[in-house]
Amino acid sequence: MKITSADLENLEKSYRTNLINSLSGFKGVFVIGTSDGNQSNLAIFNSVMHIGANPGLMGFVQRPASVERHTYENIKKTGVFTLNAVAKSWIEKAHQTAARYPQDLSEFDAVGLGEFFIDSFDAPFVANSKLNIGLKFVEEVEIKSNSTLLIIGQIEYLQLDENAIANDGFLDHVQLETAASVGLDAYYSAEKLFRLSYAKPDKSPQKL
Amino acid sequence: MKITSADLENLEKSYRTNLINSLSGFKGVFVIGTSDGNQSNLAIFNSVMHIGANPGLMGFVQRPASVERHTYENIKKTGVFTLNAVAKSWIEKAHQTAARYPQDLSEFDAVGLGEFFIDSFDAPFVANSKLNIGLKFVEEVEIKSNSTLLIIGQIEYLQLDENAIANDGFLDHVQLETAASVGLDAYYSAEKLFRLSYAKPDKSPQKL
Numbered sequence: 533m534k535i536t537s538a539d540l541e542n543l544e545k546s547y548r549t550n551l552i553n554s555l556s557g558f559k560g561v562f563v564i565g566t567s568d569g570n571q572s573n574l575a576i577f578n579s580v581m582h583i584g585a586n587p588g589l590m591g592f593v594q595r596p597a598s599v600e601r602h603t604y605e606n607i608k609k610t611g612v613f614t615l616n617a618v619a620k621s622w623i624e625k626a627h628q629t630a631a632r633y634p635q636d637l638s639e640f641d642a643v644g645l646g647e648f649f650i651d652s653f654d655a656p657f658v659a660n661s662k663l664n665i666g667l668k669f670v671e672e673v674e675i676k677s678n679s680t681l682l683i684i685g686q687i688e689y690l691q692l693d694e695n696a697i698a699n700d701g702f703l704d705h706v707q708l709e710t711a712a713s714v715g716l717d718a719y720y721s722a723e724k725l726f727r728l729s730y731a732k733p734d735k736s737p738q739k740l
Numbered sequence: 741m742k743i744t745s746a747d748l749e750n751l752e753k754s755y756r757t758n759l760i761n762s763l764s765g766f767k768g769v770f771v772i773g774t775s776d777g778n779q780s781n782l783a784i785f786n787s788v789m790h791i792g793a794n795p796g797l798m799g800f801v802q803r804p805a806s807v808e809r810h811t812y813e814n815i816k817k818t819g820v821f822t823l824n825a826v827a828k829s830w831i832e833k834a835h836q837t838a839a840r841y842p843q844d845l846s847e848f849d850a851v852g853l854g855e856f857f858i859d860s861f862d863a864p865f866v867a868n869s870k871l872n873i874g875l876k877f878v879e880e881v882e883i884k885s886n887s888t889l890l891i892i893g894q895i896e897y898l899q900l901d902e903n904a905i906a907n908d909g910f911l912d913h914v915q916l917e918t919a920a921s922v923g924l925d926a927y928y929s930a931e932k933l934f935r936l937s938y939a940k941p942d943k944s945p946q947k948l
Contacts, residue, residue: 550909560765694741701758
């Protein structure tokens with residue numbers, strides 16, 4: 533099937549939204565924890581990405597369409613946020629954080645997830661998650677084409693099961709039971725196929 | 741296990757690179773096709789992301805560490821590029837496009853992938869891929885924290901199996917046999933768990 537840019541423009545809006553959101557394939561799913569200094573906020577994002585390893589930088593896309601952007605406002609206020617990998621056992625709770633709860637209700641309470649804090653870090657972590665990442669805000673970048681913001685944080689704190697870390701630092705997300713997602717609302721379980729050796733011109737990649 | 745920013749700085753470099761690259765979880769895997777106007781280039785990227793649905797925008801992160809950035813240079817020259825979803829059956833070939841081949845050798849020939857072109861679009865598509873996306877370059881954004889570039893394109897052309905598109909536009913990547921990845925070198929197969937209904941405060945999400 534061939535679809536041109538003219539065809540895309542003529543698609544019904546929700547159909548186009550679903551299709552285009554699905555194109556990028558499998559994505560990680562995280563809930564982002566923030567605080568306004570008093571009230572905790574938790575919101576699901578499937579736009580978390582690796583930005584760099586030295587220093588350790590991660591980012592996420594903040595959509596302009598969000599009328600209420602508590603996550604963004606809280607990060608600008610406190611300077612910190614947490615990324616908590618969603619595991620298969622609590623996907624429904626993570627998904628439900630997207631509902632528009634009253635501002636004075638914490639999504640932790642609304643959906644039934646546990647929170648914990650560490651010293652001198654004003655954002656909540658999710659106790660249910662097997663991979664907690666605390667970041668300090670370092671940069672926001674505007675994508676002018678659609679007024680989307682890319683929010684970048686530097687990794688300040690990691691908490692995870694050390695048994696899931698391989699000898700070379702690789703993290704086994706299958707052991708962590710991390711979920712994957714596609715588009716706006718589909719969730720997946722992943723099975724490892726293999727790791728491949730560093731690609732060199734004169735030989736085929738080997739399974740590690 | 742708790743890891744502070746001071747611990748991270750003290751980790752051996754390749755260990756830290758593997759660990760931090762793994763944190764963002766499951767990612768889509770694409771090979772990006774470009775041309776310098778004469779010679780085709782193909783390179784694997786696992787940083788492809790959804791940017792917006794109207795207009796249809798997708799992006800990828802171009803690392804500053806790449807000494808040779810043929811993909812970026814070609815996009816700036818021709819104004820177009822293709823994203824081709826990597827399927828499980830040809831992961832090794834996609835991985836091998838990362839090898840540093842001589843500039844006068846097309847990665848299509850070097851790794852054994854087929855290419856095709858469409859009219860008036862100066863970038864090659866991958867015949868082996870079940871999801872081909874043609875984009876025109878619209879914007880590059882610099883992430884100043886580590887001099888990384890986010891390259892944004894607008895979707896001009898799609899080619900895929902229409903049987904993989906659900907009635908509401910959602911695309912079934914399991915049917916397309918799309919691969920997922922973690923970190924620099926690990927590849928995965930995904931199984932669908934469920935789709936969930938739009939989150940509303942007054943009810944639990946329903947499986948669709």
